[in-house]
Amino acid sequence: MLMPNAPLIEARGVTKIYQTKDGPVESLRSLDFSIRDGEFVSVVGPSGCGKSTLLKMVAGLLGVTAGSLTLAGQPIEGPQKDVGIVFQSAVLLAWRTVLDNILLQAEIRRMPKAEALAKAQKLIAMAGLEGFEGKYPWQLSGGMQQRASICRALLHDPSVLLMDEPFGALDALTREKMNLELQRIWLESKKTVLLITHSIPEAVFLSDRVIVMSERPSSIAAIYDIDLPRSRTLDMMGTPEFSVYAKKVRSHFYAQGSLDH
Amino acid sequence: MLRRLMLSPTLRPFLLIILLLVLWDLAIRIFSIPAYLIPRPEQVVGQLISEWSRLLNESWKTTQATLGGFALTILFGIPVAMVIAYSKLVESYVYPLLVFSQSIPKIAIAPLFVVWFGFGILPKIISAFLLGFFPVVVSTVMGFKSVEPDMLDLARSMGATRLQTFLKISLPHALPAIFSGLKVSITLAVVGAVVGEFVGSNSGIGYVLQVANGNFDLPLMFAALVVLSSIGVILFLAIDVVERLMIPWHASQRQLF
Ligand SMILES: Nc1ncnc2c1ncn2[C@@H]1O[C@H](COP(=O)(O)OP(=O)(O)O)[C@@H](O)[C@H]1O
Numbered sequence A: 001m002l003m004p005n006a007p008l009i010e011a012r013g014v015t016k017i018y019q020t021k022d023g024p025v026e027s028l029r030s031l032d033f034s035i036r037d038g039e040f041v042s043v044v045g046p047s048g049c050g051k052s053t054l055l056k057m058v059a060g061l062l063g064v065t066a067g068s069l070t071l072a073g074q075p076i077e078g079p080q081k082d083v084g085i086v087f088q089s090a091v092l093l094a095w096r097t098v099l100d101n102i103l104l105q106a107e108i109r110r111m112p113k114a115e116a117l118a119k120a121q122k123l124i125a126m127a128g129l130e131g132f133e134g135k136y137p138w139q140l141s142g143g144m145q146q147r148a149s150i151c152r153a154l155l156h157d158p159s160v161l162l163m164d165e166p167f168g169a170l171d172a173l174t175r176e177k178m179n180l181e182l183q184r185i186w187l188e189s190k191k192t193v194l195l196i197t198h199s200i201p202e203a204v205f206l207s208d209r210v211i212v213m214s215e216r217p218s219s220i221a222a223i224y225d226i227d228l229p230r231s232r233t234l235d236m237m238g239t240p241e242f243s244v245y246a247k248k249v250r251s252h253f254y255a256q257g258s259l260d261h
Numbered sequence B: 001m002l003r004r005l006m007l008s009p010t011l012r013p014f015l016l017i018i019l020l021l022v023l024w025d026l027a028i029r030i031f032s033i034p035a036y037l038i039p040r041p042e043q044v045v046g047q048l049i050s051e052w053s054r055l056l057n058e059s060w061k062t063t064q065a066t067l068g069g070f071a072l073t074i075l076f077g078i079p080v081a082m083v084i085a086y087s088k089l090v091e092s093y094v095y096p097l098l099v100f101s102q103s104i105p106k107i108a109i110a111p112l113f114v115v116w117f118g119f120g121i122l123p124k125i126i127s128a129f130l131l132g133f134f135p136v137v138v139s140t141v142m143g144f145k146s147v148e149p150d151m152l153d154l155a156r157s158m159g160a161t162r163l164q165t166f167l168k169i170s171l172p173h174a175l176p177a178i179f180s181g182l183k184v185s186i187t188l189a190v191v192g193a194v195v196g197e198f199v200g201s202n203s204g205i206g207y208v209l210q211v212a213n214g215n216f217d218l219p220l221m222f223a224a225l226v227v228l229s230s231i232g233v234i235l236f237l238a239i240d241v242v243e244r245l246m247i248p249w250h251a252s253q254r255q256l257f
């Protein structure tokens, strides 16, 4: 249906103003970008600059105040069928096992049971969660909980995966491991990924392109193409090419203050 | 074997009770407290044995009133709390009024219930309901409101209907809080039933208490208090069992899981 490399997500002049008790708060000012089908794009920016707001608008959980935001050519109005979301915390239901948590997606979307179960088992295998299907969230480490929530986000086979600082709560070692696995999952599934992160190395390591946001009211400060070969290894983080990209991204934050989180 | 028995968690409260009884007896002997101030434990036990059938009979009546009030608490408290949790408007109207009504001493208005509802079981039920209502509402509201916003966003992203979100997410999430409210509520409902019996009744443990009080029959009074507390404990434990069955996944229950 879509042309190869046609824009899957397209933002034109997207603006978000929150109406609060203390008056309107302009969170995002006139964003323009487009994300191609199958592309891995990260958004980095200072805390409070509207990254989560942007992600929720793409998911159709929040309306845009002005501008146009489209997914596969259709304006995004209301929750989208073709999207899966992963949040910073795994938000697993404590009373459900790992498998049942993943199947929540199927239950709510009323997917056929047998098909959903088969898909869930495939995802569980892919995420390295075999043997943990029957465990409850509190019996899992933070990294495993987040893998389960990624499986849940992929269960209905969406073409877009939205991730809001998914590894922000993990320790540095687990985080690097999860980055490798996310790359593998992405290479296998060829989903379009929009990843929000406050880790510059994470953004550079994973992305085809990095969108850098400025302070509030935020707009896009720069967009960088990351021309590093796939699949990338953690060792590449030490290479001069990698450092050049990281430095470029980082320069934005030293110019305007810090990337405090 | 005996050691194991002594250390078993179910027996621990009883061990403590025996210890307290011994201390009670010792205190009466050492300070030679006269029997018209505090009866001796064996007198109370004597009354418990000799008045057994009467106490059992009256405690059944108190239990009925308590359960009636508790049923009303569940029937009204949980839906009211849900509406408060879901609607800011209702919350702003109803919550302050609830807090206000809670501050009215029930014992002061209990005689009115007799005027309104007669001498039957109804005023007792109402009194039990009024005492038990508030804790259930407060904790249920808290339970429903403490669902993580991300969790709700997630449900919405899946296209969940309000009913689906409620049944699959909010309600199970609120259950532990609801149960903790119910546990406080059941013990207060017992007190409420007794308050009802104090002011206008010729049956129930509250009535026995009042008669014993009028006759300076301290052993009977203490015996009635023991029975009353037992009602509270048994009802509390019953809810505890239901809770374990319904929310085995909750952190408070995990050692049994
Ligand atoms: N529901 C809301 N109502 C009003 N203001 C909001 C709301 N959500 C976010 N904001 C404001 O919008 C700005 C961006 O928030 P957010 O998108 O969460 O930032 P980020 O994810 O980049 O940290 C913040 O200043 C925040 O205070």
Ligand SMILES: [Mg+2]
Pocket (backbone or CB within 6 Å): A051, A052, A053, A164
């Ligand atoms: Mg955020």
